[in-house]
Amino acid sequence: MFNNDRDSMRQFFCDSWSKAQNNQPLEPIEQLIVSVAQAHPEYHDDLSNPDKSKGKEYLPELNEVNPFLHMGMHLGIKEQCSVNMPNGITELVSTLAMRVGEHDAEHQVMECLAEAIWQMQHKEIQFNETAYLECVKKTLSK
Numbered sequence: 001m002f003n004n005d006r007d008s009m010r011q012f013f014c015d016s017w018s019k020a021q022n023n024q025p026l027e028p029i030e031q032l033i034v035s036v037a038q039a040h041p042e043y044h045d046d047l048s049n050p051d052k053s054k055g056k057e058y059l060p061e062l063n064e065v066n067p068f069l070h071m072g073m074h075l076g077i078k079e080q081c082s083v084n085m086p087n088g089i090t091e092l093v094s095t096l097a098m099r100v101g102e103h104d105a106e107h108q109v110m111e112c113l114a115e116a117i118w119q120m121q122h123k124e125i126q127f128n129e130t131a132y133l134e135c136v137k138k139t140l141s142k
Contacts, residue, residue, distance in 0.1 A: 006054075006068075007054045007055065009068065009072075010050065010053060010054045010068050011050055011054060012033075013033055013037070013047060013068055013071065014047050014048075014049075014050035014053070014054075015030075015050075016029075016030035016033040016034055016037075017033070017034060017037055017044075017047035017048065018047075018048075020034040020037075021048075032075060032078065033071065033075065036071045036074045036075060036078075037071060039074075039103050040067065040070070040071065042067075043067035043070075043071065046067045046068075047067075053067075053068075070110075073106075073110045073113060073114070074106050074110070076113065077093065077106050077109050077110065077113065078106070080093075081093050081094075086129035086132065086133055087129075088133055089133065089136065092109075092133065092136045092137065092140065093105055093106070093109055093136070095140060096108060096109065096136075096139060096140055108139045109136055109139065111135075111139075112132055112135035112136050112139065113132065115132075115135060116128060116131060116132040116135070119131070
């Protein structure tokens with residue numbers, strides 16, 4: 001479904017949103033995308049304007065959040081939990097969700113995931129599941 005083409009991925013998110021807004025039937029992945037999007041009304045304009053948002057550069061140095069990256073990370077965490085990979089992530093996220101709610105728990109875990117991905121990319125190493133899970137555990141102890 002997805003390839004490494006940023007615009008295709010963004011278009012898929014926008015198409016899923018459009019289908020939902022027009023009460024069209026959704027595939028399971030589209031339903032998941034829409035559920036994440038519904039929790040982020042601040043991204044609805046981006047999702048409703050694919051011609052504008054597909055090619056847009058979101059610059060962190062200007063305090064811009066990339067809505068597609070953000071929603072994609074929610075999807076990634078949901079997928080990790082659905083298959084419990086890395087081993088133990090489902091229980092950790094569930095425990096955190098009982099304290100702060102599912103959406104906020106994903107936001108907190110997202111910081112750990114972002115750090116693990118950054119380390120992997122900048123150090124050119126494998127994804128460090130142990131460090132990632134330790135970060136999530138630390139989030140639980142706050």
